[in-house]
Amino acid sequence: MRIDKYLKVSRIIKRRTVANEACDAGRVSVNGKPVKAGYEVKPGDRISVRFGEKTADFEVLSLDEHTSKNDAQSMYRVL
Numbered sequence: 001m002r003i004d005k006y007l008k009v010s011r012i013i014k015r016r017t018v019a020n021e022a023c024d025a026g027r028v029s030v031n032g033k034p035v036k037a038g039y040e041v042k043p044g045d046r047i048s049v050r051f052g053e054k055t056a057d058f059e060v061l062s063l064d065e066h067t068s069k070n071d072a073q074s075m076y077r078v079l
Contacts, residue, residue: 001063003028003047004037009067010075012049012058022049046079 001009007019007028022028023037027050030039041047045060057079064075 001041001065002037003030003035003039003041006041006060006063006075007047007049009064009072011069011072012047012056012076027051047076 004016004019004023007013007022008016013019013022019028020037023035023039026034028035029048030041030045032046032048041060041063043060043062047058047060049056049058058076059079060075061077062075064071067075
């Protein structure tokens with residue numbers, strides 16, 4: 001699954017276009033490397049997202065194409 005879609009489906013970022021822009025601006029990295037929006041995420045990857053001055057780290061647990069709002073947090077673990 002593409003990183004921009006994963007960020008949207010898991011509800012880490014609300015809209016896919018915002019996730020896409022964050023990737024293009026270099027604010028998203030996977031396993032310590034900045035990635036573009038087309039990067040394919042795999043379970044076990046560690047995602048870092050910079051929101052202004054703060055950085056949030058997540059570990060990918062599952063890749064679900066569709067999920068409910070309540071189940072979205074089961075797709076990742078906050079580090």
